[in-house]
Amino acid sequence: MRKPAEFYQRDRGRHPPAYVDTYKTSVTRSPQYSLISLQNSASEITGPVFGHNDIDPTDNDLIVNYAKPGEMPIGERIILHGRVLDENARPVRNTLVEIWQANAGGRYRHKKDTYLAPIDPNFGGCGRTMTDEDGYYYFRTVKPGAYPWRNYVNSWRPAHIHVSVFGTGFAQRLISQIYFEGDPLIPMCPIVQAIPDPDAIEQVTAKLDMNSTIPLDTIAYKFDIVLRGRRSTLFENRLEGN
């Protein structure tokens, strides 16, 4: 058993603040008081453990996991792959990665989505996988389309895939969005631009990866996910009272 170690403090300057007036929904959904900072205890250092029995091997293939037999979704076939690492550049092994997205036309398979672009009968839009011993994950899907939303009258989300990651401790729990290199909607989007640091925006942008592209079949994007790292307790370990 590894000695329980605390996570590095989250750098809130790399994350969007709670209140961003240009992203209108955040105005009434952001706390006005400051967060109370907690030193980690067992409650934050531990987190749920998942196993391969929890999911099916095809759950990471969005091209087949909702398609009728012999059919396929319409759209640009892509591989989305990368590693889940911590801030110490160590692989985060056997952790659950979940994604969800719109179809090629920007329409979600969700009863609340009323956008006029049609549902694709062969596309569900969600996938999940476990990272391997190197922290590696991969999905196959179609590239999602941009879609309009009611923020300003003419607001459009850049193409994106939502991603959810667990890590090993509840303090690492993270949901983000993956954008695609070169998309001209990225600089216009109030949700993306809520991230205050241009370098951090670059970090949520997947890069075209020709080396992982399958010729005449599927193009590829690479996206590494970084979760909080853990301190080495060199001279103290006060968690258990010593």
Next chain:
Amino acid sequence: MPQDLNYLRETPSQTAGPYVHIGLAPGAAGFDIYREELGHDIAGPNAKGERIRVEGLVMDGTGSPIKDVLLEAWQANSDGIYAHPEHPGEVEDGFRGWGRVITDFDTGEWGFDTIKPGPVMGRNGRIMAPHINLWLVARGINIGLNTRIYFSDEDAANAADPVINLVEWERRRETLIARRSEADGKIVYRFDVQIQGENETVFFDI
């Protein structure tokens, strides 16, 4: 040239958006795709301890229930042990300690069935009162909000809890306490989350 510290930087958070259910609760989005959705059973059939239900609403700054929230719970078993390899001790077979629920699209009500956790050893040998760690994401929430659910029938333990006592404003501590009631032999704890405004719930940077 100054020394370069080669740490990577945490991936920035983004809102889960309005359609978080597609990925994390597809049945609620209106379609079945997975053999089994995760997070429906926190404690499992073998867990010891008192069976309880925790339920509530999540309210925005106008006092309106938010109807597109996803909540995740993380808790210890009745002996105060987390189902995690780094926490000493054993949990019952099938006890995961983690659950995931969404708010009802029409009413905003959410709830989960579990067992009441035991006290957990905290920092410096100080015992933490029984609590459930709660994480909320939704459209309009740029980074997930962390809070804790404590229990109204644990006055003495709550008064000694090292985390509750970090909240300098005693009035605000009340926002972390779920209210116990019994109806038809079922034990229900009510925990309403106020994201903003009067009686705003305490949220933590963990």
